[in-house]
Amino acid sequence: MAERLLFLTGHLAEARLNKIIAAANTESADWRVHDVGVKVAALMTEAIIERRLPRPVNADKVVLPGRCRVDLARLSAAFGVPFVRGPDELRDLPKYLGRGGAPPDLTRHDTRIFAEIVEASQITVAEILALAQKLKAAGADVIDLGCLPDTPFPHLEETVQALKAGGFSVSVDSANPDELRRGARAGASYLLSLTRDNLDIAEQSGAVPVLIPSAHGDLPSLYAAVERAEKIGIEYIVDPVLDPINFGFTASLLRYAAVRRALPHVEILMGTGNLTELTDADSSGVTAVLMGICAELAIRNVLLVNVSPHTNRTVQEHDAARRIMFAARADESLPRDYGGMLLQVHDRAPFASSPTEIAAMAAEVRDRNFRIETAEDGIHVYNNAGHHVAQDAMALFSSLGVEADGPHAFYLGSELMKAEIAFRLGKRYAQDEPLEWGVAADLPGEDLTRLAKAGHTLRAKQEK
Numbered sequence: 001m002a003e004r005l006l007f008l009t010g011h012l013a014e015a016r017l018n019k020i021i022a023a024a025n026t027e028s029a030d031w032r033v034h035d036v037g038v039k040v041a042a043l044m045t046e047a048i049i050e051r052r053l054p055r056p057v058n059a060d061k062v063v064l065p066g067r068c069r070v071d072l073a074r075l076s077a078a079f080g081v082p083f084v085r086g087p088d089e090l091r092d093l094p095k096y097l098g099r100g101g102a103p104p105d106l107t108r109h110d111t112r113i114f115a116e117i118v119e120a121s122q123i124t125v126a127e128i129l130a131l132a133q134k135l136k137a138a139g140a141d142v143i144d145l146g147c148l149p150d151t152p153f154p155h156l157e158e159t160v161q162a163l164k165a166g167g168f169s170v171s172v173d174s175a176n177p178d179e180l181r182r183g184a185r186a187g188a189s190y191l192l193s194l195t196r197d198n199l200d201i202a203e204q205s206g207a208v209p210v211l212i213p214s215a216h217g218d219l220p221s222l223y224a225a226v227e228r229a230e231k232i233g234i235e236y237i238v239d240p241v242l243d244p245i246n247f248g249f250t251a252s253l254l255r256y257a258a259v260r261r262a263l264p265h266v267e268i269l270m271g272t273g274n275l276t277e278l279t280d281a282d283s284s285g286v287t288a289v290l291m292g293i294c295a296e297l298a299i300r301n302v303l304l305v306n307v308s309p310h311t312n313r314t315v316q317e318h319d320a321a322r323r324i325m326f327a328a329r330a331d332e333s334l335p336r337d338y339g340g341m342l343l344q345v346h347d348r349a350p351f352a353s354s355p356t357e358i359a360a361m362a363a364e365v366r367d368r369n370f371r372i373e374t375a376e377d378g379i380h381v382y383n384n385a386g387h388h389v390a391q392d393a394m395a396l397f398s399s400l401g402v403e404a405d406g407p408h409a410f411y412l413g414s415e416l417m418k419a420e421i422a423f424r425l426g427k428r429y430a431q432d433e434p435l436e437w438g439v440a441a442d443l444p445g446e447d448l449t450r451l452a453k454a455g456h457t458l459r460a461k462q463e464k
Helices: 011-024 046-052 072-079 090-098 125-138 156-165 177-186 200-205 219-232 249-262 283-296 314-330 355-364 393-397 406-425
Strands: 003-009 029-035 061-064 083-085 112-117 142-146 169-173 190-194 208-211 269-271 301-304 371-375 378-383 386-390
Touching: 003 011, 011 029, 011 090, 011 355, 046 072, 061 072, 072 083, 112 125, 112 314, 125 142, 125 156, 125 314, 142 156, 142 190, 156 169, 156 177, 169 177, 177 190, 177 200, 190 200, 200 208, 208 219, 219 249, 269 283, 283 301, 283 314, 301 314, 355 371, 355 378, 355 386, 371 406, 378 393, 378 406, 386 393, 393 406
Parallel strands: 003 029, 003 061, 061 083, 112 142, 112 301, 142 169, 169 190, 190 208, 269 301
Antiparallel strands: 371 378, 378 386
16 A cells, blocks of 8 residues: 655645655555645744644655654654654655655764874874774774884874773884784784784784785785785785876776786775875765775775865764765665765755746745745845846845845845855755755754744744
């Protein structure tokens, strides 16, 4: 039997909601729309819903607008039917319903993130601990202590022990065998990077070595290191080493594929920093591609670094990418429609409404409260006094008649400039809401029912 879904909405959105549902033409659900008697659906309150929604509810699930911030558990208990939030925008409803009325599961992944603290030998233990906390909060699983050539690291043991005491998993990354031994004795769980010639360091300590070729690109020497590690009977990870663009990048990708074919059972690590750090491109897209390669080749360890300011969210980006790629692989799907965490500059569906739909909405408005939207033709601002469209926010201001109202003018100016930024970049804009930049920036604490506080109400008031 098809699932029975009841959508709650308001006057202004009812006709469009019915049109979208009819166009979806799916047999997986029995859909019905109910207007609860408010103009703006997002401003429904629990009291209004409890008072105006007839009982019993003949549905398996009640879907509220995404911006309707009510107590779902309380409503579910009151009506004996699950209440859920749908997408923020009606345009996104078909995609939402395509997943059975639920968002994708991004709680799972199978990739370990090593986050390197560069030049760890040059900073204090307290500073390293503070950085480690931030990296872990962003998604790092292992804190990698980056050592420097010919630079003493007198507090290496103290640092490893302090991190271990703080609950961190630790790796030591050094070309100096003595530093690797010291780190291992202090309790490091991983050592980066060993070859077949110094594998005894790991054998003596119990730390997991990351194995690299004895000479750059020399896979036979890497296979020899693997053979020796297996003969000794120790756990290991292999790293064929990723090279930057124009310095062997394509050949290095082929090495990873060759290692996976030759050694289908081994754990592999990829150091993505050689691409994210050394390419002047937004790192989220680079990371998505690399993590896609990792997903296809079952590479379950990545080493990343943040030195350049343009990669300051690299841990968050890798964390998002590993979850998206895992979910897509599990679904045997393309990595699309798994959220906008890596869509930082542009959105796939930047405009929630067409110019024609906005014009129809504007024609229904009977109050002086300004509404602001964007469409492919520019920025729309409208109330009962008029409907104005421009691609330059400054061109709109003289038409709004708010020159004498400072707070109102300030509010409209800030919203219109935000709308222009969204329009020019191709991002989704929603009035009174911050622009979403994926994992590139943290969203401020949000209350999606708040009204602008500029001494006046700038969105339609709900009917009593």
